[in-house]
């Protein structure tokens with residue numbers, strides 16, 4: 001792999017980024033190992049087990065990427081979340097479990113960067129077509145969104161990354177999977193009735209308002225209160241294909257923040 005530097009001035013002299021066939025083949029092998037790992041962890045006859053693992057896998061990707069600052073070109077999906085300095089941030093509670101789960105796969109495929117491996121964990125959505133170098137520079141705490149805040153805060157955080165209103169709504173659809181835990185975020189519960197299944201039910205539930213037993217964070221609720229956000233919620237609730245298409249697009253953007261294609 002001719003590594004692609006993301007954002008670091010020190011790396012700016014690197015040759016044009018190329019992901020060669022060998023690197024892609026290694027990614028495929030790692031993907032298979034990850035799938036096996038998820039299947040194994042799901043052996044326990046508890047239905048939520050898979051959601052748990054899926055959620056766990058999802059978190060490092062988003063939390064690694066979501067620190068990106070387009071202005072200073074710092075943070076972003078560069079694997080820096082593997083360091084205690086970053087995974088010990090308040091918003092990253094529980095993420096160490098996922099980081100540890102992925103570690104044996106890294107040992108088996110040392111060539112793949114952590115930055116890429118974290119993205120591969122969620123790669124049923126799109127194919128990874130880049131190789132991002134690992135960074136050992138952790139962003140300061142406080143760059144990820146605060147679930148207790150409102151629309152202007154969401155915009156501040158996502159615009160800082162260079163993302164749009166549509167990206168905010170589509171990516172919030174990540175909450176279709178997994179659940180919140182009181183010992184981590186202080187919130188409790190899942191957003192949908194089937195947190196194993198990636199579908200548009202998050203948006204359907206949002207439009208229904210408060211429903212028994214399902215979670216809505218303040219930052220989820222603003223998606224129906226703010227008219228600009230709401231039009232996407234309405235679209236995704238009635239057109240699942242539109243959600244899948246926009247989610248894939250936004251997720252690709254998220255996982256390539258700071259990366260300049262060749």
Ligand code: HEM
Pocket residue numbers: 051052054055056058059062094145146147148154171172173174175177178179180181182184185186187217219
């Ligand atoms: C979980 C907040 C965006 C995917 C959570 C939790 C909070 C939260 C508070 C519960 C954590 C816990 O208790 O363990 C937010 C806020 C966002 C946001 C404020 C701003 C829009 C996203 C995005 C994605 C995502 C963009 C993915 C694309 C998930 C997943 C879980 C989760 C999958 C479940 C984790 C598990 O089951 O362990 N989020 N999130 N979230 N979030 Fe988000």
